[in-house]
Amino acid sequence: MFEPFNDSVFQTEGSENLSLNMIGNSDDIPSNCLDVNSSGINRRKTIEVNVGDVVIGGDAPISVQSMCNTFTYDVKSTVNQIHSLEEAGCEIIRLAVPDEKSVVGLKEIRKETKTPLVADIHFDYRLAIMAAEAGVDCLRINPGNINGEDRVTEVVSAAKDHGLSIRIGVNAGSLEKHLLDRYGGATPEAMVESGLRHIGMLEKRNFNNTKISLKASDVMKTVQAYRLMAQKVEYPFHLGITESGSLATGSVKSSVGLGLLLSEGIGDTMRVSLAADPTEEVRVAYEILKSLKLRSKGVNVIACPSCGRVQIDVDKLTSEVEKELSHIKEPITVAVMGCEVNGPGEARDADIGVAGGHKRALIFSKGEKDGLVDYSDIKNVLVEKVEALAEKYKLENQKQES
Numbered sequence: 332m333f334e335p336f337n338d339s340v341f342q343t344e345g346s347e348n349l350s351l352n353m354i355g356n357s358d359d360i361p362s363n364c365l366d367v368n369s370s371g372i373n374r375r376k377t378i379e380v381n382v383g384d385v386v387i388g389g390d391a392p393i394s395v396q397s398m399c400n401t402f403t404y405d406v407k408s409t410v411n412q413i414h415s416l417e418e419a420g421c422e423i424i425r426l427a428v429p430d431e432k433s434v435v436g437l438k439e440i441r442k443e444t445k446t447p448l449v450a451d452i453h454f455d456y457r458l459a460i461m462a463a464e465a466g467v468d469c470l471r472i473n474p475g476n477i478n479g480e481d482r483v484t485e486v487v488s489a490a491k492d493h494g495l496s497i498r499i500g501v502n503a504g505s506l507e508k509h510l511l512d513r514y515g516g517a518t519p520e521a522m523v524e525s526g527l528r529h530i531g532m533l534e535k536r537n538f539n540n541t542k543i544s545l546k547a548s549d550v551m552k553t554v555q556a557y558r559l560m561a562q563k564v565e566y567p568f569h570l571g572i573t574e575s576g577s578l579a580t581g582s583v584k585s586s587v588g589l590g591l592l593l594s595e596g597i598g599d600t601m602r603v604s605l606a607a608d609p610t611e612e613v614r615v616a617y618e619i620l621k622s623l624k625l626r627s628k629g630v631n632v633i634a635c636p637s638c639g640r641v642q643i644d645v646d647k648l649t650s651e652v653e654k655e656l657s658h659i660k661e662p663i664t665v666a667v668m669g670c671e672v673n674g675p676g677e678a679r680d681a682d683i684g685v686a687g688g689h690k691r692a693l694i695f696s697k698g699e700k701d702g703l704v705d706y707s708d709i710k711n712v713l714v715e716k717v718e719a720l721a722e723k724y725k726l727e728n729q730k731q732e733s
């Protein structure tokens with residue numbers, strides 16, 4: 332049950348008897364409410380590279396990508412996963428292409444999605460050419476690993492003919508033996524030298540639609556490799572910590588590693604690698620970007636950890652609200668606070684907030700008290716209000732653009 336605020340459960344100042352649909356004035360709407368960088372971080376200067384219609388580098392927003400964990404020849408499962416990733420906000424999707432039947436799958440998959448696709452290829456240059464012909468937007472391939480200058484020339488020609496970019500993906504686990512010998516292991520310096528070698532092979536063929544990744548499972552090794560490479564080239568970087576682990580450990584490692592780099596202005600597109608559903612990679616990537624204020628896409632949920640004063644089930648409510656609002660693209664902050672001690676303060680600062688109270692909870696909209704609800708109605712009221720605010724932002728944004 333929802334009631335306009337007319338109760339003394341909370342002794343906070345503010346207007347009363349506000350309606351369910353109160354969602355702020357148009358003055359509250361951000362100038363570009365869809366996605367803004369308000370971090371103040373000076374990003375490293377890079378050239379711009381295209382993956383389909385997504386620009387990587389320059390002033391483009393740091394894009395979020397993921398990789399399907401289905402077999403690419405299993406078109407139905409792969410397309411289903413692509414659609415889940417798109418729904419989660421994934422902007423670039425990578426597919427493994429280990430054999431010819433995967434290329435056949437690629438052709439079918441291409442018809443089912445407009446999201447830029449990256450074909451992940453190791454060693455076999457023929458698969459790279461076939462993937463280019465199948466309509467992907469980028470090849471992830473290391474030219475130094477395809478065994479011959481002529482083959483590199485053929486792959487580069489295919490990339491040029493089809494307007495593709497190439498990601499050079501250096502991985503600490505598969506560095507060239509002579510570099511391992513020279514550096515005494517997969518050091519950041521060895522990773523950078525490997526990357527420069529691959530870059531040189533593409534530049535020799537006048538190809539510079541290139542982005543680079545330098546991934547290790549060791550967080551600080553990865554960070555150091557990107558820092559070193561940032562001093563040497565102007566190509567954009569694809570960030571990632573490889574084999575980082577489960578949802579919990581991988582999110583922490585990625586947040587630390589990618590967070591350090593992004594806070595230094597390094598990084599143009601990113602993948603959070605997790606041993607989990609790929610949509611979780613997208614969710615975590617956006618949380619990292621939102622934490623640094625590099626992007627503001629989607630709902631930002633603030634929730635108290637709860638304690639002995641808690642009046643509502645913050646844990647369950649937060650999970651439910653996050654899930655039900657995952658489709659929202661507009662930047663909206665939602666606060667879920669357990670009680671009246673710190674709750675109203677945080678909830679008031681959010682776009683939409685709730686603070687638990689005795690028997691009922693207080694809803695805030697744009698800093699104003701906006702009614703009392705029974706515990707059982709909190710989730711539905713929050714979701715309804717956020718969706719209404721998102722719709723208002725969307726319409727306002729369309730007006731600004733027209």
Ligand code: SF4
Binds near residue numbers: 671
């Ligand atoms: Fe505890 Fe209330 Fe703070 Fe939540 S808002 S942590 S319930 S004091």
